[in-house]
Amino acid sequence: MRVLVITAHPDDADVHAGGAVARWVDEGHEVHYLLFTSGDKGHGDPAITPDELIALRRGEQRAAAAILGVPGLTFLDYEDGGLSLAGPDLVGTVTRLIRAEQPDLVLTHDPFMGPPRYADYQLHPDHRALGHAVLDAVYFRAPGPLYYPEQITGGLRPHRVREVWLIMGHHADHAVEVSGIREEVAAVARGPPLGGGSPLETRTKPRPRASLEARAD
Numbered sequence: 001m002r003v004l005v006i007t008a009h010p011d012d013a014d015v016h017a018g019g020a021v022a023r024w025v026d027e028g029h030e031v032h033y034l035l036f037t038s039g040d041k042g043h044g045d046p047a048i049t050p051d052e053l054i055a056l057r058r059g060e061q062r063a064a065a066a067i068l069g070v071p072g073l074t075f076l077d078y079e080d081g082g083l084s085l086a087g088p089d090l091v092g093t094v095t096r097l098i099r100a101e102q103p104d105l106v107l108t109h110d111p112f113m114g115p116p117r118y119a120d121y122q123l124h125p126d127h128r129a130l131g132h133a134v135l136d137a138v139y140f141r142a143p144g145p146l147y148y149p150e151q152i153t154g155g156l157r158p159h160r161v162r163e164v165w166l167i168m169g170h171h172a173d174h175a176v177e178v179s180g181i182r183e184e185v186a187a188v189a190r191g192p193p194l195g196g197g198s199p200l201e202t203r204t205k206p207r208p209r210a211s212l213e214a215r216a217d
């Protein structure tokens with residue numbers, strides 16, 4: 001099985017689905033991460049520059065992927081916090097990448113939070129925008145040859161994704177058993193830092209297990 005993990009920021013997939021990713025890798029599935037931003041706004045210290053933050057967060061992401069056993073890691077160059085402002089380019093890019101990767105399963109952000117939270121959509125605009133774009137692309141753009149015909153004439157094939165897993169929602173209906181998983185993998189799922197005492201240490205809450213929602217296509 002080919003799995004495409006599409007997230008907005010470094011650490012999104014590892015913290016919210018690290019156990020599931022490790023399971024897929026251990027079972028021999030092919031896993032590839034697509035990260036639409038490098039998290040270049042995700043820090044409270046005005047003294048750190050976006051370039052420094054990009055280097056730090058990409059380094060942490062590469063270290064986490066290496067521990068989980070994920071060989072494929074692609075960073076796109078969208079600006080952190082800018083996905084909701086990207087316009088139609090975003091879903092076109094997602095469609096192109098899904099057609100290029102031809103995944104069986106896609107894991108991405110649930111654009112909705114669901115009860116019991118006061119808001120019914122993801123408050124982070126990147127999570128909300130990318131979740132919407134991925135679901136739009138999976139549902140009818142990637143499989144429809146008349147959408148983005150220049151991609152088809154350029155050599156890509158239409159593709160229908162069989163299954164989508166959504167992270168970060170509060171209405172999960174599927175869980176992955178991760179008891180007995182390698183301790184180094186559990187450490188990744190508990191969150192950064194991996195390089196020892198980075199300022200990002202307190203940004204991520206511990207999560208003892210991956211909590212995922214599964215929806216069939």
Ligand SMILES: [Zn+2]
Pocket residue numbers: 008009012124127
């Ligand atoms: Zn994020």
